[in-house]
Amino acid sequence: MVITDDPSDLAVVVSDDRVPSRGARPWAVPLRIAAAVFRRTVAIAALLVAWEVLPRAGVVDRVFLPPFSEVIDKWWELFLDGDILAHTKASMKRTGAGFALAVAIGLPLGLVIGWFPRLAEILNPLLELFRNTAALALLPVFVLILGLGESSKIGIVTYACVWPILLNTVSGVRTVDPLLIKSAKSMGLSSPRLFQKVILPASVPTIFTGIRLAGAFAIVVLIAAELVGAKAGLGYLINYAQSNFAIQEMYAGIITISVIGVGINQLLLAVERRFSRWRATPGS
Incomplete structure (x- = not known):
């Protein structure tokens, strides 16, 4: 044992x-x-x-930082009323849609760019330009183009998440151990089989690092986006509570966001372990 x-x-x-x-x-x-x-x-x-x-x-003013037990009591009250669930559902729908779009765009594009060095050389300046442009700086642009509805919020989440996924996928493909590639080629593997059996599995850890970063970015960016023109969502709840000096409700929303973030990270870790079973683990 x-x-x-x-x-x-x-x-x-x-x-x-x-x-x-x-x-x-x-x-x-x-x-x-x-x-x-x-x-x-x-x-x-x-x-x-x-x-x-x-x-x-009395070390800190309890008006601005209520005791944890009071915040939990307020959270439970919001839970029983259904408010916290409604706001969480609205946020998770936007987060899930934006994150899924980012994976659907960033993962295959990163695999293609990483596999073809010349294409990477051409696109690298453009990628560097966009990845260094903060997503929240472009929030007014998304609002102007897509309006104040769901599209702008999903769009800004997708933009924020696609870059860590894309860049880590490119890095994972391009940094595979050359000895693995040489060994596979010496066994007569064709390029498609080499990519399927060697490149892709060896890139999984780096790819999932980008996916986990994207999961964290999705929550942060969405909360900021929900401060503008939202009628529901955890960001809206926090902003509304702060504006009405409902401090306990504000902290209840913050705690909910933290728990969701941890849950998303643990879920992605579980998925990563599922796709990395081929790796030997110490003591196994």
Whole structure:
């Protein structure tokens, strides 16, 4: 019985062909799992304790930073009323649409650019220009062209997300170990098979780094976009609460965004592990 070395995976791997030795202590594995859970949660727990204690002790003004328990009470109230779910649903629809479009555009385009060096040389100046143009700086342009409706919000999310996906895909394809390519060519693999069996699998870690960055960008950019002309969404909720000095509601919206961001990242990590099973892991 062993523990996987991946710090994001606390699963216990049981091997049928391994029999525990006589001196094995039955409580060793649960203890190691508890220690791993503690290491992963201690920083967040300390933050929440400080959030609860400091306002109550008068170190910070509780008018502007209410105790964590009061914020959670307000969040639960919004949940029971259905408000937080309605705003979350509106934001997730926009985020999902923009993120999916970015993957559909950035991934195949990055594979093509990375596979053809001459095309990369031609397009690189243009890519550098656009990737260094902040998405939020172009928000007025999207609003002017697409209006204040859903199209502008989805468009700005797509623009923000496509660049990390595109550039990391290009980098992943172009930085594959040359020894792998030489070995594959020596075995007589054609170019399409070489791309399918060697280039693409070896690029997966770098590609998913870009996809995870895009997931984070999608939330940040969308919240900013929802401050302009939105009638629903977590960004609208936060802005409305701040304007009406409903501080607890404002923090409830912020917490919801943080939880969604963590959830999206963990989901993408799980998908990455699913597509990276071919890689050997220590202790396996």
